[in-house]
Amino acid sequence: MEQYSDFAFIYDELMNEVDYNGWVKYIEDVIKSENTQVQNILELACGTGNLTIPLTKKNYDIAGIDISEEMLSVAREKAEKQGVELVLLQQDIAELDFDVTNLDCVLCACDGFNYVTYDDDLENAFKKTHELLKSGGLFIFDISSHYKLSKILGNNMYGENRDDITYMWQNDFDEEQNLVEMELAFFVKGEDGRYNKFEEVHHQRAYTEEEIIESLQIAGFTDIKSYGDFTFEKPKKDSQRIFFVCKK
Ligand SMILES: C[S@@+](CC[C@H](N)C(=O)[O-])C[C@H]1O[C@@H](n2cnc3c(N)ncnc32)[C@H](O)[C@@H]1O
Known part of the structure; x- marks a missing residue:
């Protein structure tokens, strides 16, 4: 089963503890710290619009x-309900094509x-991003760290039994390829009270900070900063989320 197909429709519920307002504030703080005027933003892998919608409301x-397409359809529905107009495109960021x-x-x-x-x-994604930016434009992104994917998610198993959704999540970390395979099984209660089961397999690559910086340099970025876990400090060994901020 494709990644983020049926999962798209319960993604927001499962992410309900993520502080997206705090995330938006951090992004705005990063932009301010770079002393660059930002009016337009291209957001890659925007999902259900959890950052896209609040940033649009802030007039970007x-x-x-x-x-x-399923994640985008959820984003469209949320935007419509909130009276927000969004430009959304279905594309693989590995083959980024933006006019x-x-x-x-x-x-x-x-x-x-x-x-x-x-x-x-x-x-390719980094090179295309470099091409799309104006001189002095910002590239801001984050990844789950190598530490998080290899040591925390690693080969572990998780599960949760919520009111209407129960899931099991089993990981397998391949140390040679630095890939974590996540097998997800969901049981979602329908309107008739019966549970529907669906499964997805996700693959995430555990990149080291050095690998990312090298690829950014190959793409032409020179001014590259990295921050750990929503701070403005260098990532630590056990930082779980690493932010990269690059200027063209
Ligand atoms: C964890 S979700 C994050 C969504 C959103 N950025 C957020 O913060 O809620 C990861 C997203 O990456 C998208 N994605 C994965 N691979 C992609 C690719 N090759 N090109 C574009 N989007 C991709 C998925 O469809 C999903 O929406």
Whole structure:
């Protein structure tokens, strides 16, 4: 089963403890810290619009790209309910193709690039991003760290029994390829009270900070900063989320 197909429709419920307001504030703080004027943003792997919608409400002009039509359909429905107009495109970020250039900022939040598992694809995505940005434009993204994917998610198993959703999540970490395979099984209660089961298998690449920086350099980025876990400090050995901030 494709990644983020049926899962798209319960994604927001399962992410309900993520502080997206705090995430938006951090992104705005990063932009301020770079002393660069940002008006337009291309958001990669925008998912259900959890950052796209609040950033649009803050008057940024945003276009969102995601590979999953289902995630985009949830984003569209949420935007419509909130009276927000979004430009959303279904695309694989490994084959990024966007008409508008001279962008102020390209953003990718919450693991988008962990899903790009081949070096060549990552480099292509970074090169295309570099092309799309204006001179002095910002590229801001985060990844789940190598530490998180290898040591915390690793070969572990998780599960939760919520009111209407029960899931099991089993991981297998391949140390040679630095890939974590996540087998997800969901049981979702329908309107008739019966449970429907669906499964997805996700693959995420555990990149080291050095690998990401090298690919960014190959793509042409020179001014590259990395921060750990929503701070403005260098990532620590046990940082779980690493933010990269690059200027073209
Ligand atoms: C963990 S979700 C994050 C979504 C959103 N950025 C957020 O913060 O809620 C990862 C997203 O990456 C998208 N994705 C995975 N691989 C992709 C690819 N190759 N191209 C575009 N989007 C991709 C998925 O469809 C999913 O929406």
